[in-house]
Amino acid sequence: MSAVLKGGPTLRAGRGRRLRVRASAAVLVAVLAAVLLVPLLFPLDEQAVDMANKLHAPSAAHPFGTDDVGRDVLLRCVYGLRVSLLVGVVAALAATVIGTAVGAAAGAAGGRTDRMVMRVVDVFSSVPHLLLGIFIVAMFRPGVWPVVASVGLTHWLSTARIVRAEMLSLRSRDFVDAAVSGGASRWRVAVRHLLPGVLPQAGLAAVLMVPHAIWHESALSFLGLGLPTHRASLGNMIQSARGTLLAGDWWPTLFPGLFLIIPTLAIASLAGVWRERINPRRRSELML
Amino acid sequence: MLRLPTLRPWGRLPAGGWGSRLPKHSNAERARWGAVMRMVGRRLMAAVPILAAVTFGVFAVAAASPFDPVQQYAGAAGLSASQETLDQLRSNLDVDGPFTQRWWDWLTGALSGDLGDSTSLRQPVSQVIGERLGWSVLLCAVGFAFAVLVGTALGVAAARRKGGLLDRTVTSLAYTLEAAPPFWIGLLGIWLFAVRFDVLPAGGLTDSGSDIVTAGALLRHLALPALVLGLSQVPWFLLYVRQGVADALEEDAVRGARARGLAERTVLLQHALRSGLLPLLTLVGSRVPELITGALLVETVFSWPGIASVTVKAATATDFPLLAALTTLATVAVLGGNLLSDLLYGLADPRVALEEM
Numbered sequence: 001m002s003a004v005l006k007g008g009p010t011l012r013a014g015r016g017r018r019l020r021v022r023a024s025a026a027v028l029v030a031v032l033a034a035v036l037l038v039p040l041l042f043p044l045d046e047q048a049v050d051m052a053n054k055l056h057a058p059s060a061a062h063p064f065g066t067d068d069v070g071r072d073v074l075l076r077c078v079y080g081l082r083v084s085l086l087v088g089v090v091a092a093l094a095a096t097v098i099g100t101a102v103g104a105a106a107g108a109a110g111g112r113t114d115r116m117v118m119r120v121v122d123v124f125s126s127v128p129h130l131l132l133g134i135f136i137v138a139m140f141r142p143g144v145w146p147v148v149a150s151v152g153l154t155h156w157l158s159t160a161r162i163v164r165a166e167m168l169s170l171r172s173r174d175f176v177d178a179a180v181s182g183g184a185s186r187w188r189v190a191v192r193h194l195l196p197g198v199l200p201q202a203g204l205a206a207v208l209m210v211p212h213a214i215w216h217e218s219a220l221s222f223l224g225l226g227l228p229t230h231r232a233s234l235g236n237m238i239q240s241a242r243g244t245l246l247a248g249d250w251w252p253t254l255f256p257g258l259f260l261i262i263p264t265l266a267i268a269s270l271a272g273v274w275r276e277r278i279n280p281r282r283r284s285e286l287m288l
Numbered sequence: 289m290l291r292l293p294t295l296r297p298w299g300r301l302p303a304g305g306w307g308s309r310l311p312k313h314s315n316a317e318r319a320r321w322g323a324v325m326r327m328v329g330r331r332l333m334a335a336v337p338i339l340a341a342v343t344f345g346v347f348a349v350a351a352a353s354p355f356d357p358v359q360q361y362a363g364a365a366g367l368s369a370s371q372e373t374l375d376q377l378r379s380n381l382d383v384d385g386p387f388t389q390r391w392w393d394w395l396t397g398a399l400s401g402d403l404g405d406s407t408s409l410r411q412p413v414s415q416v417i418g419e420r421l422g423w424s425v426l427l428c429a430v431g432f433a434f435a436v437l438v439g440t441a442l443g444v445a446a447a448r449r450k451g452g453l454l455d456r457t458v459t460s461l462a463y464t465l466e467a468a469p470p471f472w473i474g475l476l477g478i479w480l481f482a483v484r485f486d487v488l489p490a491g492g493l494t495d496s497g498s499d500i501v502t503a504g505a506l507l508r509h510l511a512l513p514a515l516v517l518g519l520s521q522v523p524w525f526l527l528y529v530r531q532g533v534a535d536a537l538e539e540d541a542v543r544g545a546r547a548r549g550l551a552e553r554t555v556l557l558q559h560a561l562r563s564g565l566l567p568l569l570t571l572v573g574s575r576v577p578e579l580i581t582g583a584l585l586v587e588t589v590f591s592w593p594g595i596a597s598v599t600v601k602a603a604t605a606t607d608f609p610l611l612a613a614l615t616t617l618a619t620v621a622v623l624g625g626n627l628l629s630d631l632l633y634g635l636a637d638p639r640v641a642l643e644e645m
Contacts, residue, residue: 123341126619128577130584131599135346135615138603139353215469219581222471223588223600238472246490250479257472264467 035082065251088214094152096206099159107167108190211264351387408605424594434518443529466523474589532564570633576625
């Protein structure tokens with residue numbers, strides 16, 4: 001997943017690139033409009049069952065078919081995406097806040113604090129993310145917050161590394177020397193001079209974290225360890241469609257997966273452009 | 289001994305393999321191996337505090353959680369049992385001290401091979417792991433081998449003409465595949481191969497009605513999970529090979545090979561691929577976390593009887609002793625993979641200063 005989440009392919013300049021950026025922006029606008037407007041226009045009762053219409057193949061009336069209790073798969077996908085996005089954004093923010101705080105503290109303090117913090121980062125990165133996430137939810141589930149905590153506590157590492165590196169490079173700049181010789185305290189230098197400089201990087205990291213968080217949440221939900229089923233996310237939907245899949249009905253499985261992939265690619269592609277804008281020199285063909 | 293940089297650092301490798309450009313049994317080679325061994329020793333020493341910290345963290349999280357092993361053990365009877373009985377049970381289960389004490393007891397027990405008993409499977413944790421580890425290693429090895437082969441083939445093909453139709457198709461597919469959750473790919477694979485065409489089993493290890501693992505049945509049951517796990521690892525490998533080979537094609541060494549009139553095939557496979565693949569091989573060990581993540585999902589989808597699927601079961605049943613041991617085992621695997629990476633790196637490229645690693 002990492003390749004996509006660090007911003008996808010850096011697109012070549014020219015027509016193809018513009019087209020892709022526009023397509024990605026259009027997808028994201030459509031996704032946001034759908035998750036905000038559809039619940040207002042087409043209320044879905046998660047509990048409502050309509051057994052007369054169960055497991056209809058995709059048709060004009062139900063473009064994505066119906067599930068094993070007769071609910072429209074398209075409508076459920078939009079609702080699932082809404083839950084996935086909401087949890088993803090909150091969890092990504094949590095991870096970014098932790099990462100920025102830790103990275104900024106390490107970068108601004110330097111010395112022994114920095115070394116100690118980096119050892120902690122080493123310890124965290126020695127456990128596979130999903131496994132650590134599974135352990136955390138296993139101990140605190142069920143509920144939404146354990147999932148958010150699971151993502152937040154496992155995904156702050158990259159942000160912390162980026163913010164720390166940025167802090168260290170800012171520290172050697174002249175304006176920081178000027179502030180220090182002007183008598184600014186260590187705290188003031190960190191908060192007024194260093195932190196604003198790393199915020200664009202942290203913001204980019206947060207945006208790129210959203211697909212990662214959604215991915216993590218849907219994996220947990222698929223494993224039956226994530227969100228409660230009355231708040232079905234796309235991962236819950238894929239999990240609950242397993243039975244119908246073995247009977248040959250593919251649509252309740254296929255479409256939620258597509259709903260996971262398409263916004264991920266759109267976010268990655270737009271974030272790639274943003275990254276180039278704030279890091280013009282670090283432009284590279286491959287970001288993994 | 290002063291080593292001058294050559295124009296073709298890895299263009300042609302000696303028959304004896306990487307790092308053996310030094311004459312056999314020379315003092316310099318012996319010194320190199322000594323440095324490698326010292327690095328391994330340093331890494332093993334560094335792993336000790338990391339493992340201690342990870343296990344400590346695991347016990348701390350459990351202590352902070354609302355989960356109570358006594359209530360879990362007693363089940364419904366725990367609701368009506370007297371406080372005295374519960375306290376007795378607490379001390380019988382060895383969960384009465386502060387968590388630091390339990391962590392220390394667990395750690396000393398683990399060093400002598402006693403990892404406690406799984407609460408959900410009612411058997412020793414070491415036995416659970418022993419029975420399943422082999423299946424997981426088999427699945428991961430086959431899946432990873434598939435990813436390496438397919439990733440290399442497609443990566444070289446894409447790098448040949450960067451920006452061409454093939455390159456754009458392969459790269460887009462790789463990014464899409466990278467964004468697709470492996471469990472979803474696995475389910476679609478089950479639908480296609482097991483339900484629609486009925487050529488491969490949907491999961492498990494043996495045919496229904498049989499408990500004996502035969503080579504033929506194993507192969508058929510392994511094919512689909514290994515394919516899906518492999519597919520989830522292909523994009524990373526492919527994109528790295530593509531980048532490595534494309535960069536290598538720009539190198540003077542490769543341009544020189546072209547200028548000497550060597551066949552395109554020779555240039556690509558003997559020069560560019562070797563040069564482009566070397567940095568990649570050293571990264572292989574660092575893929576262990578992603579492989580474990582993939583195995584957690586793929587083994588669950590296919591009911592593969594490995595340690596990854598049992599991890600998920602342990603989490604569902606809040607089986608703390610099993611989870612703690614499996615988390616530690618995964619950490620050992622990750623650290624081992626990192627060490628392997630550094631080792632390959634040090635052996636492959638004699639210019640690397642091992643003393644700094």
